[in-house]
Structures are given as C-alpha cells and as structure tokens.
Amino acid sequence: MSRSGLRDAAVLLLGGLVGAGGLYAAQEGPSALPTRALALYAGLTGGDGHAHAEAPKAAAAADDHTDGDGHDHDKPRAAAPKEDGHGESGHDHGAEEDDGLDEEDDDGHGHDAPKAGRAGDDGHGHGDGGEDGHGHSAELPEGVVELSDAKVKAAGVSLAAAGPAALREELQLNGVVQANQEATVQVTPRFPGVVRTLSRRLGDEVRKGDLLAVVESNQSLTAYDLKAPISGVVTERQASLGEYVSEQKPAFVVTDLSTLWVDFSVYRRDLGKVAVGGTVRIDPEDGGEPIEAKISYLSPMGAVDTQSAVARAVIPNDGRFRPGLFATGAVATAEQQAPLAVSLDAIQSLEGREVVFVREGDRFEARDVRLGRRDARVVEVLSGLKTGETYAARNSFVVKAELAKGSASHEH
Structure with a gap:
C-alpha cells in the first residue's frame, strides 16, 4: 500500500472514532479521543508512511501518556515517532552506529551480539589454542x-x-659374476647307451650321491646309474628320456653355488694399481650393502679385443649373487x-x-x-x-x- 493510501485509511479511522465520541467520552473523557486517534494514526503509519505490525501497542501507549497534570498531550509532537521506526523512543541509532561498533547504544538496549572485528587481528576465530588460533599440544621443536x-x-x-x-682413493672396476669353476663337475656316462630314467631336471638341488638318471648300456644291455658327484645345483642337462648318450658329452653339470667368482676387467693403464691379495669392495647393484673380498687371481694374459686383464675375487654366496649378472668393484689405491x-x-x-x-x-x-x-x-x-x-x-x-x-x- 502506498503512503497516501495509508494516510486515507487513518483519516477514515479517525472519523469513525470522532463519530463515536459520545460513547467513548463517557468512558474515557473528552481529551482522550484526539490523543488515541493520533496515536493510532502514528502506529499505522510509523510517521514515515510505512505500516507497522505493532499498531495496537502504539494505541495502548497513547493511553499511558494522559497524565493527571491537566496538560493536553494531544499535540502531534508528543505522539509522532521518529523516522527510524522506533516509535516514541525517538532514538536515532543510525548516528550512534557511526560512532563505533564496540560501544553500547545510549538507548539502554543490551547489545549482546558478537562485535565484528573482535575475533583477532588475523581474522581467524581463535579459541584457547594460543595467539595463532591453533590448538597445538606438545609441538616439536623446529628441525625435529x-x-x-x-x-x-x-x-x-x-x-x-x-x-x-678410512677414506680411500679408489679405482672403479666393472665385472661379471661367474660360477666357481673349481666347484663345477660334469657328469658323463661311463658307457654309451640309452637313457631309460631321468630323476633330475635343470635347476634342481642335489646332494652328493643322489640319482640323476638310469642308462641302459648298448654293450652289456644292462642298466647303470648316473649319480651326483657333489652337492649343488643342476646347472646343465644334456640328456633326454630315450636319448642316446656317451662318454663323449656330459649328460649333466652340477655346480656348487655356495661360492662364486667375480671377474673384473682391468685396463692396461690401471694394472699397476691392482695386485693379488688386495681388497676389493663389490656392489651387486641390488640395493643392498656392498661386500669386501680379496683378489685371488690376476691374469698373466690380456684380452686382445678389450685390451684388459682379468682380476678375480672369490666371494661367499647366500643366494644374493647369480652367475651371469654384472657387478661393480672398487679397489683402494690410497687410504687416510x-x-x-x-x-x-x-x-x-x-x-x-x-x-x-x-x-x-x-x-x-x-x-x-x-x-x-x-x-x-x-x-x-x-x-x-x-x-x-x-x-x-x-x-x-x-x-x-x-x-x-x-x-x-x-x-x-
């Protein structure tokens, strides 16, 4: 509803009240009628042209303004509210808010709402956790x-x-892990014949005396056993079931892998830095710790194609090293x-x-x-x-x- 509409409604209401003046005057007194009408008008319009939901309260408040001092309280000055919508209180809070948010208004209202900007200089809602707003407990020192x-x-x-x-000056060498040829045995048939039984396959572990195969001799037509001469692993098998075998070719090769050789290539310019009995640190490049061993052999002959000689170390093997894989070595040439x-x-x-x-x-x-x-x-x-x-x-x-x-x- 527009402001003019509200005013017209108020005038009509005032007319009705005046028309009923006789009855009302008998109950309330002659002077109360204009005051109540004005209060009702003010409650309907709020003085600023807006309708207020608390119009009955404004009218009731007008009754309390009729004092016994004989003064006429019907003047619009006493009943007209300020334009801030507070009715008769007349307080202008818009001006007071400009004075700062941290002070209470002078109208006696208890403003208990949290003040903006009171959370801390950094804008974080800090609890009991300290000035930085974090509830850290038993923080570790820096660098720990x-x-x-x-x-x-x-x-x-x-x-x-x-x-x-010990700080060492070292010569770096490249090498290859080899089977220990001194712990490798070829198993050859004593008599030519045909393989009737095979008991072991490539990669099988055997004990000394274990049966490897049964061969039927062509000469005597009797069968005899091929047994493992040492404990180790079957690293080669040149016989198949029903195949003819002879003393000309080994049927099996058994290797003891508990020790291995590592053969390093030493170039001609470095041969004077390596000697039998010297220590070499060997890294199998598997992510584990290097091991140390002694050089047991330095070849008296060189290789034509690589122009290098072999330096060999014998190492114990717990399964970490495998023949055929590369390894690196370091020989100490000086130590401090x-x-x-x-x-x-x-x-x-x-x-x-x-x-x-x-x-x-x-x-x-x-x-x-x-x-x-x-x-x-x-x-x-x-x-x-x-x-x-x-x-x-x-x-x-x-x-x-x-x-x-x-x-x-x-x-x-």
Whole structure:
C-alpha cells in the first residue's frame, strides 16, 4: 500500500472514532479521543508512511501518556515517532552506529551480539589454542621429527653410529659374476647307451650321491646309474628320456653355488694399481650393502679385443649373487684415516644447509654439520656431531620428507 493510501485509511479511522465520541467520552473523557486517534494514526503509519505490525501497542501507549497534570498531550509532537521506526523512543541509532561498533547504544538496549572485528587481528576465530588460533599440544621443536622404530624399519631407514673411518682413493672396476669353476663337475656316462630314467631336471638341488638318471648300456644291455658327484645345483642337462648318450658329452653339470667368482676387467693403464691379495669392495647393484673380498687371481694374459686383464675375487654366496649378472668393484689405491665420519647417504640439504638426522629416542633432529674430506662411501665430519651418536644413514631422505610434511601442516 502506498503512503497516501495509508494516510486515507487513518483519516477514515479517525472519523469513525470522532463519530463515536459520545460513547467513548463517557468512558474515557473528552481529551482522550484526539490523543488515541493520533496515536493510532502514528502506529499505522510509523510517521514515515510505512505500516507497522505493532499498531495496537502504539494505541495502548497513547493511553499511558494522559497524565493527571491537566496538560493536553494531544499535540502531534508528543505522539509522532521518529523516522527510524522506533516509535516514541525517538532514538536515532543510525548516528550512534557511526560512532563505533564496540560501544553500547545510549538507548539502554543490551547489545549482546558478537562485535565484528573482535575475533583477532588475523581474522581467524581463535579459541584457547594460543595467539595463532591453533590448538597445538606438545609441538616439536623446529628441525625435529618423531618417528617410531616401526616406522623407521618400514621405511628402510638404516641407523649407524658416527665414528672414525678410512677414506680411500679408489679405482672403479666393472665385472661379471661367474660360477666357481673349481666347484663345477660334469657328469658323463661311463658307457654309451640309452637313457631309460631321468630323476633330475635343470635347476634342481642335489646332494652328493643322489640319482640323476638310469642308462641302459648298448654293450652289456644292462642298466647303470648316473649319480651326483657333489652337492649343488643342476646347472646343465644334456640328456633326454630315450636319448642316446656317451662318454663323449656330459649328460649333466652340477655346480656348487655356495661360492662364486667375480671377474673384473682391468685396463692396461690401471694394472699397476691392482695386485693379488688386495681388497676389493663389490656392489651387486641390488640395493643392498656392498661386500669386501680379496683378489685371488690376476691374469698373466690380456684380452686382445678389450685390451684388459682379468682380476678375480672369490666371494661367499647366500643366494644374493647369480652367475651371469654384472657387478661393480672398487679397489683402494690410497687410504687416510678420518677421526669422525658418517655415511655419505646420511648427508641431506635442508634450506641450503648440510644436515645429519641424529636419533634421540623416537625423534630425529636435523643437526647442522661442517664436512671435510670424502670418498665414495663416507665423509669426514669436522663439527656438529659427536663420536657414538646414532644417525640415519641409508634412506635418510625419508626422514627429511617426514620433517617437511610436519612443517607444512603447521602453516596457514
């Protein structure tokens, strides 16, 4: 409804009230009629042309304004509300809001709503967790990460103790794992004949005296046994069921793989650096730790095509090495002692600093270190570490990654 419509409705209502003045005057008094009419008009329009739902309350309030002091309260000044819609209270809150949000209004209203901007300077709703708004409990110091023994083991992180070590100048060699020919036996039939029974296949493990095959002799027409002369593995089988075999060709080859040869190629310029009895560090390149062995043989003959000679080491084998696979070797040509050193794998770069992760209980601490001489395995530590301290050696990058994850989780 428009403002003019509301005013017309109010005038009609006032006319009705005046028409009923006789009855109303007898009950309320003559002076009350104009005051009530004006109050009702004000309650209907709110003084600003808008209809208000609390018109009955405005009319009732007009009754209370008739005092016994004899004054006429029918003047529009007393009943007309302000344009802020508060009726007779007459308070202009629009002006007071400009004075600031942190103070209560002067009209006596209790403004208990949370004030905007009181949550903190950074706009976060902070609880009891501290000035940064995070409820952190028992935060770790900077550069420290917590990893249980189970997690360390699952991640493949190896631990070592810092201490003295030998720094070596080394000659790098390439080699091939070979079967130990001194532990390899060819099984040849004693008499020519036909294979009637086969008891073992290629790759089978055998014990000394185990039956390999039964051969029927062509000369005597009697059968005889072929047995394993040593314990080992059947690495070759040149016989099939019903096939003719003879002493001209081995029917089986049995090899003891408990020891193996590693043959390295040594070029002519390096032959003077390698000698029988010298130590060679062998890496099978399977991700495990290298092993050390002695050079047992240096070939007196060279190969025409490669212009190199063979240097051989005999190694024990627990199944880790397999004949035919490559391996690398390192022969020490000079050696110096370092009073304190760690594995080269232990060194990590953290924000431009070289650190070692030191183990203390279930925690790793990123310890700044100053490094000195190094070789292909270890590096000398000049400061930042003490002898006997436990540190993360192989796969130490896993600890660095865990530290980075922990740091990222604390950032906004």
